Amino acid sequence: MKKILITGAAGFLGSHLCDRFVKEGFHVIAMDNLITGDLKNIEHLFKLENFEFYHHDVTKFVHVPGKLDYILHFASPASPIDYLKIPIQTLKVGSLGTHNLLGLAKEKKARILIASTSEVYGDPLVHPQNEEYYGNVNTIGPRGVYDEAKRFQESITMAYHTYHGVETRIVRIFNTYGPRMRLNDGRVVPAFIGQALRGEDLTIFGDGLQTRSFCYVDDQVEGIYRLLFSDYIYPVNIGNPDEITIKDFAEEIVKLTGTHQKVIYKPLPTDDPLQRQPDISRAKEILDWEPRFDRSEGMKLTLDYFKGFSEEELQKSEHRDFS
Numbered sequence: 001m002k003k004i005l006i007t008g009a010a011g012f013l014g015s016h017l018c019d020r021f022v023k024e025g026f027h028v029i030a031m032d033n034l035i036t037g038d039l040k041n042i043e044h045l046f047k048l049e050n051f052e053f054y055h056h057d058v059t060k061f062v063h064v065p066g067k068l069d070y071i072l073h074f075a076s077p078a079s080p081i082d083y084l085k086i087p088i089q090t091l092k093v094g095s096l097g098t099h100n101l102l103g104l105a106k107e108k109k110a111r112i113l114i115a116s117t118s119e120v121y122g123d124p125l126v127h128p129q130n131e132e133y134y135g136n137v138n139t140i141g142p143r144g145v146y147d148e149a150k151r152f153q154e155s156i157t158m159a160y161h162t163y164h165g166v167e168t169r170i171v172r173i174f175n176t177y178g179p180r181m182r183l184n185d186g187r188v189v190p191a192f193i194g195q196a197l198r199g200e201d202l203t204i205f206g207d208g209l210q211t212r213s214f215c216y217v218d219d220q221v222e223g224i225y226r227l228l229f230s231d232y233i234y235p236v237n238i239g240n241p242d243e244i245t246i247k248d249f250a251e252e253i254v255k256l257t258g259t260h261q262k263v264i265y266k267p268l269p270t271d272d273p274l275q276r277q278p279d280i281s282r283a284k285e286i287l288d289w290e291p292r293f294d295r296s297e298g299m300k301l302t303l304d305y306f307k308g309f310s311e312e313e314l315q316k317s318e319h320r321d322f323s
């Protein structure tokens with residue numbers, strides 16, 4: 001049985017990856033320090049023989065006994081609210097954490113895939129963003145701790161490939177949504193859904209004309225799965241190119257929830273990218289991958305998940321903004 005270590009396993013993407021690899025017959029070692037992750041996301045796997053959980057912070061030396069075939073490094077705060085609150089941890093997990101996991105991959109002769117992000121493109125001056133674009137990042141802005149950690153992560157990953165021959169893969173993840181997002185992580189999908197379900201106004205930051213392109217989690221997981229088993233070592237964008245303004249997205253949520261909410265406008269957070277859309281030509285060509293879920297289908301599945309929350313849980317996760 002092949003063994004895979006998944007870091008950030010109790011988080012949104014990490015937990016869906018655990019599900020997928022368990023289903024594919026792997027022995028999964030799930031690792032998380034639970035700063036932003038939640039055991040609820042993986043507790044259904046605890047009873048399985050091919051699943052183990054290690055409560056560990058990957059910025060400290062990572063020890064895994066025995067053989068290891070694959071590593072997926074998905075540990076990191078991943079929402080602006082989180083990296084404003086824990087900027088040092090964000091920098092450390094992308095740098096020190098990645099260094100530890102690359103060292104582990106070298107030691108075990110394991111293949112490692114690291115989770116990078118569209119944030120390496122910063123507030124992009126090229127549209128849509130392809131993998132050749134070097135980005136436009138403010139190193140000292142509030143997003144700098146995440147963006148630069150992820151850029152460093154890509155560099156050290158390539159260096160381990162070049163100098164130590166480690167088998168590496170790099171995915172650049174664009175906005176992804178679905179069940180198990182944290183209701184209060186500040187990201188626009190859970191923020192708007194939470195507000196609608198609590199009967200609050202939807203908060204649009206800025207004029208709402210900034211764009212994002214939202215990928216459903218199952219599509220993201222499929223792209224990552226294919227990349228891991230490909231032989232391609234350079235970064236690959238995985239995301240859904242269907243671009244929408246945040247204003248139009250708010251209207252879609254109001255219609256979808258049938259809650260007749262009003263929208264209100266708040267200041268745009270510093271360095272909030274104005275446009276974002278992945279160019280996925282490389283993923284299409286190399287992985288024969290493209291998204292299957294359109295937004296209406298994916299959002300319905302996501303809303304169904306959040307409808308399962310009790311009134312109390314919904315109230316507890318009251319939305320916070322940047323203003």
Ligand code: UDP
Nearest residue numbers: 186187188189191203204205210212246272
């Ligand atoms: N946003 C918003 N209202 C909210 C939360 C987010 O208008 O309550 C905006 C945010 O300013 C950004 C977009 O939605 O322009 C996506 O934000 P998110 O935090 O989900 O992701 P990111 O900015 O990292 O793409």
